[in-house]
Amino acid sequence: MTTLVVCLDRTDDVGRETGLRSPIVGWEAVRALVTDIGLADPEDSGVNSLLETLRVAxxxxxxxxxxxxxVVSGDRESMVSADRAVARQLDELIAEYEPESAVVVIDSAEDERLVPVVESRVRVDSVDRVVVRQARDIESTYYLLKQFLADEELRQTVLVPIGLTLLVFPMLATVVGPAEGAAAITSVIGLFLLYKGFSIDEIMTGVAHQVRESLYSGQVSVVTYVAAAGLTLIGLFAGGLGVSNLEDTQGVLIPAMQFAFDSVPWLAVAALTASAGRLLDEVIDEEPIRSSFLNLPFIVVAVGLVVRGFSAYFLEQQRIIDPISVPEGGALPVEGFVITGGERLALYVVTAVVISLVGARLASYFSGANGNAELADGSGGESGVTDGGPLPPDPATSAGDDGSGVEIVDSADPRSDSTDGPEPSVESESESETASDPDHDSS
Incomplete structure (x- = not known):
């Protein structure tokens, strides 16, 4: 039984890569073709098709x-000419070898269209389609998707919003209409992107951690922060109430000035309360108070005065508030006078500058006092650093010195007598003993 194992190439990749004309017949010829195509284009899937053809054979x-x-190839001019070229080559192979059946090897959907051409000429027992397992783009995409799906944080960040969007949009489109539903979904997605872009989740996590530590450590600032939040709400309510009492106002400037004029005192008191709590925490911890904490209350009062002065100036120009009038008489014998808007603004600004200077001076004074206290605490022990002068004498080396530079020698020490001669050497003693020994002479 003769079987034709044919590899189909509709787009003539074999001829384009190697310059050979098909059909190419024979084990050794196809084996050499594998090497030629592999050297010409190692990434071509046709190499795998040729190897599969050899394996089946x-x-x-x-x-x-x-x-x-x-190996049968088509033509590059057109699909019709390619199919006719394949049919002609198949007719030549069938006429020469007279196969009883055929096994077709292909590697793409384009080549699969030639299977009916083969079936019209010989019985096809099998169609072997080669699929490359490690195609670079497909494999990279697969592993990226696999890694993406394995990351829980990425799944929650990307897949959950997409799923909610696909789930909510049809309901909104049914209830309020497609345009309104799309607008609502777009707004939610925009808020989510801003939430992630500004790392609001990390900020909220840090704030919650600080609040928890403050509660567990018993800091006074927790109470003052809550009080400051309440005062802030009162200030916002007072500002809104003042704006609502305005009549026939045009534009945004005057309502904004009215809101600032009514809310700034409460907001300043809220800031003072919060800063006082933080300052008390520093005092309780018995640590050196930083100058920024000391200067903050004065800065808050100064800024509040400036903002209230400017807002009062604009409101007085619009005759919404009256100028300050000091009545005559009272505790001090002064005549009555009126402070206009410009004078009030100047008074507020000058007072704010004076308060800020006082705060800076006090902060600098207390910071210097803390620094001097630290230096005083650190100077109690002896330091190894000298001023460059002579070091004090060592008691061990100055024990035999009377201060005049002359060494005192004990006269009772026989070794200190200057009249004593040098000690006899060992060599002279041995010579005298040898001279006085009679046995030595006789020998």
Whole structure:
């Protein structure tokens, strides 16, 4: 039984890469073609198709079947001419080898369209389609998707919003209309992107952590912060109430000035309360108070005075509030006078500058006092750093010195007597003993 194992190439990749004309028949010819195409384009899937063709032929030969290996290519001009070229080459192979059946090897959907051409000329027992497992783009995409789905944080950040959007949009489109539903979904997505872009989740986590630590450590600032929040709400309410009492106002400037004029005192008191709590925490911890905490209350009062002065100036120009009038008489014998808007503004600004200078001076004074206290605490022990003068004498080296530079020698020490001669050497003693020994002479 003769079987034709044919590899189909509709777009003539073989001819384009190697310059050979098909059909290419024979085991050795196809084997050499694998090397040629692999060297020309290692990434071409046609190499795998040729190897699969050789493998199928080898399996058939192992089963004692006669297998004819062939590669048939089409034409690059058009699809019709390509199909006709394949049909002509198949007719030549069938006329020469007379196969009883065929096994078709393909590697793409384009080549699969040639299967009916083969079936019209010989019985096709099998169609072997080669799929490359490790195609670079497909494999990279697969592993990226796999890694993406394995990351829980990425799934919650990307897949959950997309799923909610696809789930909510049809309901909104049914209830309020497609345009309104799309607008609502877009707004929610925009808020979510801003939430992630500004890392609001991390900021809220940090604030919650600080609040928890403050509660557990018993800091006074927790109470003052709550009080400051309440005072802030009162200030906002007072500002809104003042704006609501305005009549026939045009534009935004005057309502904004009225809101600032009514709310600034409460907001300033709220800031003072919060800063006082933070300052008390520093005092309780018995640590050096930083100058920024000391200066903050004065800055708050100064800024509040400036904002209230400017807002009062604009409101007085619009005759919404009256100028300040000091009545005559009272505790001090002064004549009555009126402070106009410009004078009030100047008074507020000058007072704010004076308060800020006083705060800076006090902060600098207390910071210097804390620094001097630290230096005083650190100077109690002896320091190894000298001023460059002579070091004090060492008691061990000055024990035998009377202060005049002359060494005192004990006269009772026989070794200190200057009249004593030098000690006899060992060599002279041995010579005298040798001279006085009679046995030594006789020998």
């Amino acid at each position: 080898q399996n058939l030969r192992d089963e004692d079947e006669e297998a004819i290996v062939a």
